[in-house]
Amino acid sequence: MKIKGFIKDVGGASRVTKARLAAFENASPASVKDDPIGNVAREWHPGKIDLTVTEIRTASPTSKTVRFARPDGGKLPPFYAGQFISLDFEIDGKIIQRPYSISSAPYEAREGNGFVEITVRRSKGDGFVADYVNDTLAVGTAVKGNMGLGQFYYEPLRDSRHIMALAGGVGITPFVSMAKEIAHGTMDADLTILYGSVASDDIILKDTLASLEGDRVHVVNVLSGDEPDWAGERGFLTAELIKKYAPDDASYFICGPQVMYRFLRGEIGKLGVPKRRIRFEVFGQAKDITAFDGYPVEKKDNTYTLTVVRGIHEDEIPAKATESLVVALERAGIRIETACRSGECGFCRTKVLKGDFFVCPESDGRRGADRDFGYVHACAAYPLSDMTIKIPIE
Numbered sequence: 001m002k003i004k005g006f007i008k009d010v011g012g013a014s015r016v017t018k019a020r021l022a023a024f025e026n027a028s029p030a031s032v033k034d035d036p037i038g039n040v041a042r043e044w045h046p047g048k049i050d051l052t053v054t055e056i057r058t059a060s061p062t063s064k065t066v067r068f069a070r071p072d073g074g075k076l077p078p079f080y081a082g083q084f085i086s087l088d089f090e091i092d093g094k095i096i097q098r099p100y101s102i103s104s105a106p107y108e109a110r111e112g113n114g115f116v117e118i119t120v121r122r123s124k125g126d127g128f129v130a131d132y133v134n135d136t137l138a139v140g141t142a143v144k145g146n147m148g149l150g151q152f153y154y155e156p157l158r159d160s161r162h163i164m165a166l167a168g169g170v171g172i173t174p175f176v177s178m179a180k181e182i183a184h185g186t187m188d189a190d191l192t193i194l195y196g197s198v199a200s201d202d203i204i205l206k207d208t209l210a211s212l213e214g215d216r217v218h219v220v221n222v223l224s225g226d227e228p229d230w231a232g233e234r235g236f237l238t239a240e241l242i243k244k245y246a247p248d249d250a251s252y253f254i255c256g257p258q259v260m261y262r263f264l265r266g267e268i269g270k271l272g273v274p275k276r277r278i279r280f281e282v283f284g285q286a287k288d289i290t291a292f293d294g295y296p297v298e299k300k301d302n303t304y305t306l307t308v309v310r311g312i313h314e315d316e317i318p319a320k321a322t323e324s325l326v327v328a329l330e331r332a333g334i335r336i337e338t339a340c341r342s343g344e345c346g347f348c349r350t351k352v353l354k355g356d357f358f359v360c361p362e363s364d365g366r367r368g369a370d371r372d373f374g375y376v377h378a379c380a381a382y383p384l385s386d387m388t389i390k391i392p393i394e
C-alpha cells in the first residue's frame with residue numbers, strides 16, 4: 001500500500017511540474033503591473049507615514065489628547081484597539097522617537113476624515129518628550145508615524161471574551177480605544193476597567209470613559225489618595241478588589257506604570273489566574289535599571305566608551321552604565337530606528353562586537369539565536385564596560 005501511495009505521489013508531483021512549465025511557456029511576455037497581495041501588504045504596513053497635528057485638547061488637568069491625520073487626507077493604516085504608534089518628533093533639530101498607545105478607536109481611523117489620537121500626561125520631571133507634547137506641540141506640526149504596532153490587543157482565538165482591564169495613570173489609553181470600539185459595535189467583547197489613580201483630578205479622559213459605559217463596558221475608578229468626598233472605590237488594585245469585579249474566566253490586560261506591574265503580578269498570582277489569561281502591555285524603558293535583579297550596582301556611576309560602527313564610519317561616544325544603548329546613541333545624535341523602546345519589537349536590534357552589557361530582564365525580547373550570536377535590543381541593553389556595537393546605516 002505504501003509503495004502504491006508513493007508512486008501516486010511522485011506521479012502527481014510530476015504532473016504539477018509539467019503543468020507549471022506549460023504555464024510558463026504560454027505566459028504573456030507583457031509585465032504584470034498589478035500586485036494585489038503586495039498592495040494589501042503595503043496598505044496594512046506602509047512603514048512610516050507623514051502625519052499632521054490637527055487638534056489638541058485637554059484630557060485631564062495634567063494631560064492632553066493630540067489628534068493626527070494624513071496631510072493629504074489619505075487613508076490611515078488599520079490597527080487593533082490596544083496597539084501603539086511610534087512617532088518621530090523634531091525637537092531642537094533632533095529627531096526623537098517615542099511610542100504611545102493609541103487612545104482613539106480603529107473605526108475612527110477607518111471612517112472619512114480618519115484620524116488617530118494619543119493621550120500624553122505631563123512628566124514628573126523625567127520625560128522631556130511628554131512635556132514637549134503637552135506644552136509646545138502645536139496644531140499644524142508635521143511628524144512621522146509608524147502605527148499598528150505591538151501585541152496588546154484582543155484576539156478572540158486566544159483571549160476570553162470578557163476583558164478585565166487593570167489600568168494605572170496614563171495606562172488607561174489602550175482601554176479607551178477598546179471601549180470606543182466595543183461601544184461602536186465593531187469589537188465583540190465585554191470590557192471591565194479597574195482604573196487606579198491617585199486623585200480624581202488625575203483620572204484621564206474621565207468624561208470620555210463615562211460616556212462609553214453601557215452593557216458591555218464598565219468602568220470602576222479607584223483612588224489611592226486621601227480624598228474625603230470620593231464615593232467610589234479606594235486603595236490599590238488588590239486581589240480582593242479585582243475579585244469583586246472580575247467575572248470567571250476573564251482575560252487580564254494590564255497597562256500602567258512599572259511599579260504597578262510588579263504589584264499586580266503578586267495580586268493576580270493570589271487569584272490563581274492562569275498565565276495564558278494575563279497580558280501586560282510592554283514595559284517601557286526601565287525607570288531605574290539598578291533596581292533589577294542581577295544589575296551590578298557597583299558599576300552604576302561608571303561612564304564607558306561606546307564605539308559605534310556604521311558601514312565605514314566609526315564613532316566613539318560616552319555611554320552611562322544606567323542608560324540604555326539607545327539613549328547613549330540618541331544623546332550623541334546618532335540615529336537608530338526604534339518603535340516600542342521596550343525590548344519587544346526588535347527595531348533596534350544591534351550586533352555587539354565587543355564588551356559587556358546588562359539586559360533588562362523585564363524587556364528581554366531577543367530570540368534564542370540572537371542571544372547566541374551576540375545581538376541585543378539596544379533599548380533594553382546597558383553597558384557594563386567599554387563596548388563596540390554595529391548598527392545599520394540609516
Ligand code: FES
Pocket residue numbers: 337338339340341342343344345346347348349365377378379380
Ligand atoms: S525599540 Fe523595540 S526592541 Fe528596541
